[in-house]
Amino acid sequence: MARMHTRRRGSSGSDRPVADDPPEWSDVEPDAIEERVLELADQGYDPSQIGMKLRDEGVKGVPVPDVKLATGKKLTEILEENDADPEFPEDLRNLMERAVRLRKHMQENPQDHSNKRALQNTEAKIRRLANYYRGDKLDDDFKYKHENAVEMLEE
Template sequence: MVWHPALGFWIAGRRSRATLIELRKRKQGQGRQPWVGISASALPYKRTPPSWLKISSTDVEDNICKFAKKGLTPSQIGVILRDSHGIAQVKSVTGNKILRILKAHGLAPEIPEDLYHLIKKAVSIRKHLERNRKDKDSKFRLILVESRIHRLARYYKKTKKLPPVWKYASFEACGIKHSPV
């Protein structure tokens, strides 16, 4: 048995590189491990806006506010600015990130975006379970998603991005009237 420090577990005998990569992929489903999410895009080294970009920072801020009023999330706004307007990094043009600009104008979402998407996923799983009551796998996945919601909410309360009295209630998220009986 040999301890493999990059993978974080013991390996019996000699293994090829391909086998080690497969073992590493298998471990990626686990939550708080250091090797989860190894792919990422590299940020540009230059922090100044490109010389060919002829749009001012006030125009970019106006565009961000306009898109937010249409109901787009900060990540959707970033994708539109990147694809349609050629602005790769809003921070290099304006000096602030999209969410900070939205907070300054009072247009920031009430709950953080990743928490919102997890709640949306839990609602869709719950609707699926109303139609398919015997779907055991979906019940299990719902438990996992809701535990992720609670963990993320605890973090956001600690960092004061959510009010301390905020609580996830599945019946309120679904829009189902909760009977006190």
């Protein structure tokens, strides 16, 4: 499969091993994991950062390699159940932050044509992703505009 905005092929990555049960060495209670997830969410961590913290630091010193195997629920499901989910999906928010940074760079460096193209590609990805999330995680009338993105990210 090719990359979205180039003619090159994508790079393949490694797959996680197939597992049905959490490993024996990680015997943390699901309730303790959910408490830690909510604690990290209150501290302002994104879902991907919470997953890495659980993998590296764990709960009470015991690492949690896979939240879904340990609890039976995805990390985002845990956040949604407890009304701690972020306002915007993490991937959309990251793209909007990147677009705001690129737009600021373009205002300071108007002759930077490669970054102008990167800004166009990033905004195209944002619009495509907004169409995917519209109605489910975004309002029906959500429309990406740079000015709106700056306001949303400042909140």
